[in-house]
Amino acid sequence: MGVLSNIAIVVAAISFLTFVALFGQLPVLRKTPIGWLQRALCLHAPRGLRALDRVTTGGRITIKSKRLGRYLFYEKNPIVIIIFLGLMTGSAILFLCFAIPELPASLILPIPFLVVQPYLFTWLCVRHRGHYINPSTHTTRLHDYPYDDTLFVANNTCSTCNLAKPARSKHCSLCGVCVAMCDHHCPWINNCVGRGNYRWFLALLLSLGLMEIYGAYLSYWILRPFLTINPGNGYFGQAYWDDVLRVTVIAINAGGLSIAGVGMLMVATFTLPLGLLAYHCYLIWAGMTTNESSKWADLREDMADGVVFKCSREALRTHNRLRKYGDRNAGYGNGSNPGFANGASGSGYANGGSNPALHDWDVADELYVAWPISSDQIVVRTMDGRAPTGQEALWTQVWSLADVVNLYDLGGWDNFMQIMKGG
Ligand SMILES: [Zn+2]
Ligand SMILES: [Zn+2]
Incomplete structure (x- = not known):
C-alpha cells in the first residue's frame, strides 16, 4: 500500500498544480488563494529562477529552457509518442509478468492480439506520408474533393508550399506541408491525421480502448477473490460502502503495483481513447x-x-x-x-x-x-x-x-x- 499511496499523492499533487496553472488566471479565481498560487508558480517563481540563473550562469539555463520549450510545443518532435509508448510498454510488461501465471489459457489467448494492435496502428499512423501534398501529388489531391464554395474555395494558394490548396486541405506548420483532408495535427503520433491515415487513427483509439478494458477485466479477474462484499449489509447503505472500501483496500494490497496499480490506471484511462473515438464518430456522422x-x-x-x-x-x-x-x-x-x-x-x-x-x-x-x-x-x-x-x-x-x-x-x-x- 505504501508505494500505491505515494503514487496517489504524486498524481493528486500534479493534478492540483495543473489545475492551478490552467485555471488560476480566470477572473473568478484571480483574487483567491488559487490565483495567488498561480501567480507564484507561473510568474514569480520563474522570474526568481531567471534572476538566479543570470547571476550564476549568465542566463545560459534560461536560453536553453526557452529552446526546449519551443522544441516541445512548437516543433514536430517525438517526445509525446516516446512517453506514450514507454508508458504503454512499461505497464504491459509489469502487468503481464505478474498476471500470466495467475490466468487460465483461455484468458491469455487474446492478449497477444490485443497488445500488438495499438503498436501496429501507431506505426501505420506515424509513418504515413501519403496525405502530404507536394508537386508530384498535387494534381491527384486537387481531384479528391470538389470545392464547396462555403468552407473551401478554389484559387487559394498556400504561401509556404506555393501550391493551390485542394478542397479540405490545410497547411500544417508543424509538418511543414499542406495536408490532404487534414483533420488535426496529433502530437500523439507526431503526424497529421488526414486522408489515408484517419482510418488507422480510429483503429488506434479503438484498439487502445479495448486493450485497456480487457486489461482492467483481467486485473478484476485476478483480484476477484478479494472483492467479496458481505451480502448481509444490504446495498448502497453506509455499511455497504464501508464494505466496498474495505475490500478495495484489501484487493489493492493483494494486487500491488503490477496488478492493482496497472488495473486502476487502465480503468482511469480507457475512457480517453474511447471518448475521443466517440467524438470522431460524431464528426464522421456529420x-x-x-x-x-x-x-x-x-x-x-x-x-x-x-x-x-x-x-x-x-x-x-x-x-x-x-x-x-x-x-x-x-x-x-x-x-x-x-x-x-x-x-x-x-x-x-x-x-x-x-x-x-x-x-x-x-x-x-x-x-x-x-x-x-x-x-x-x-x-x-x-x-x-x-x-x-x-x-x-x-x-x-x-x-x-x-x-x-x-x-x-x-x-x-x-x-x-x-x-x-x-x-
Ligand atoms: Zn502548405
Ligand atoms: Zn501536422
Whole structure:
C-alpha cells in the first residue's frame, strides 16, 4: 500500500498544480488563494529562477529552457509518442509478468492480439506520408474533393508550399506541408491525421480502448477473490460502502503495483481513447473533419452576426456571363456595378475588395471531381452585413447552418466508408 499511496499523492499533487496553472488566471479565481498560487508558480517563481540563473550562469539555463520549450510545443518532435509508448510498454510488461501465471489459457489467448494492435496502428499512423501534398501529388489531391464554395474555395494558394490548396486541405506548420483532408495535427503520433491515415487513427483509439478494458477485466479477474462484499449489509447503505472500501483496500494490497496499480490506471484511462473515438464518430456522422468543425463553428457565429449570404452558383454564373457580354438589361440589380463593392470573401472575410465567389465561373475551368453529390450553393461573408452590391437580388441572408448544404456529408455510413477507403 505504501508505494500505491505515494503514487496517489504524486498524481493528486500534479493534478492540483495543473489545475492551478490552467485555471488560476480566470477572473473568478484571480483574487483567491488559487490565483495567488498561480501567480507564484507561473510568474514569480520563474522570474526568481531567471534572476538566479543570470547571476550564476549568465542566463545560459534560461536560453536553453526557452529552446526546449519551443522544441516541445512548437516543433514536430517525438517526445509525446516516446512517453506514450514507454508508458504503454512499461505497464504491459509489469502487468503481464505478474498476471500470466495467475490466468487460465483461455484468458491469455487474446492478449497477444490485443497488445500488438495499438503498436501496429501507431506505426501505420506515424509513418504515413501519403496525405502530404507536394508537386508530384498535387494534381491527384486537387481531384479528391470538389470545392464547396462555403468552407473551401478554389484559387487559394498556400504561401509556404506555393501550391493551390485542394478542397479540405490545410497547411500544417508543424509538418511543414499542406495536408490532404487534414483533420488535426496529433502530437500523439507526431503526424497529421488526414486522408489515408484517419482510418488507422480510429483503429488506434479503438484498439487502445479495448486493450485497456480487457486489461482492467483481467486485473478484476485476478483480484476477484478479494472483492467479496458481505451480502448481509444490504446495498448502497453506509455499511455497504464501508464494505466496498474495505475490500478495495484489501484487493489493492493483494494486487500491488503490477496488478492493482496497472488495473486502476487502465480503468482511469480507457475512457480517453474511447471518448475521443466517440467524438470522431460524431464528426464522421456529420461529414466533417476537426478542422472543418471549427470552420463551421466560425460560420455559425458569423451567421448570428448577420453577415452570411448564399446564392445559386448557376444564377451567379448566368449573371457573370451576362455581365461579360454586356447585356446589362438582363443583369441583376442596377447592372452598373456588378462587382462586390463591400469585398465579400468566400474563404473568410473581406480582403482587398475582390470576391472569390466570382472566381473562375466566367472562364469555366472547373475541375472534374468524381464526387457523388453536388451543390449549387455559394456562401460568402461580408464585412458590413449587406448583400454584395449590385447583386442584392441574387443573395439570401443565412441565419442557420441548417440552411447551408455540407457538400462533404454523404450520409453517416458513406462518410465512414470514405474514411475506410483511405488513400
Ligand atoms: Zn502548405
Ligand atoms: Zn501536422
